[in-house]
Amino acid sequence: MISKDLPPLLEQLPEEFKNSDLFERAFTHKSYINESKSHWVDNERLEFLGDACLGAVVARELYRNFPEKDEGFLTKARSNLVSTRRLAEKGADLGLEKRILRGRSERESCSPRVVASCLEALMGALYLELGEKALVNFVSELFKEELVSEDILKNSHSDWKSQLQEELQKYFGQTPTYERLGEEGPDHSKTFFVRVNFLHQNLGEGHGASVKEAEQNSAQSALENLNLEELKSKLEGIENRGN
Incomplete structure (x- = not known):
């Protein structure tokens, strides 16, 4: 059961919520619905709501906790926390x-995006079932250290390229490559577009004010959607067809 042996932060939630349809829906990925042909509803609508609620709560708490910080700090801090x-x-x-x-494609290696989406869906369900105060308490407890620390930005995972390289090197023994797709805008304000590839597979795309920034953003996109088992199966399928 989903509600069995929960960690303290979830265990302290009201029993009626933990036994509700919304709580269960928050944990239901669309791959499970597609594969099982179930009549259940996936968590994407709850994720949409939870994403908006989380952003609002984090923004308000940062505004209150850092009265001397400017808009730039607050924006970067919020982006870090809700990434x-x-x-x-x-x-x-x-x-x-x-x-x-979740379905078979996500069962062996659950991608970071699936886990993050589930957490956002859980927040959406919590808001609908228990209200704003309960959501604020949950978010404040979940981020209790980050919401009062000026080290928020220092702890940001900014070197996405290194992280992606480490993941692929560890799992496949090879590293990704970056392909420059083009650029737009005048010389003084260009936007560059980059794609990250791995063994001829497109893992993600990104853009930025420099090629370096675009590469980092494409690596971030790749990491957020990376499913190593799924990628392995796809590469094996291509290899088998070639033989």
């Missing part, structure tokens, strides 16, 4: 991965 990578880490701390109902 897929950060939410995936928080979701892992809560043990969400082992509770998510």
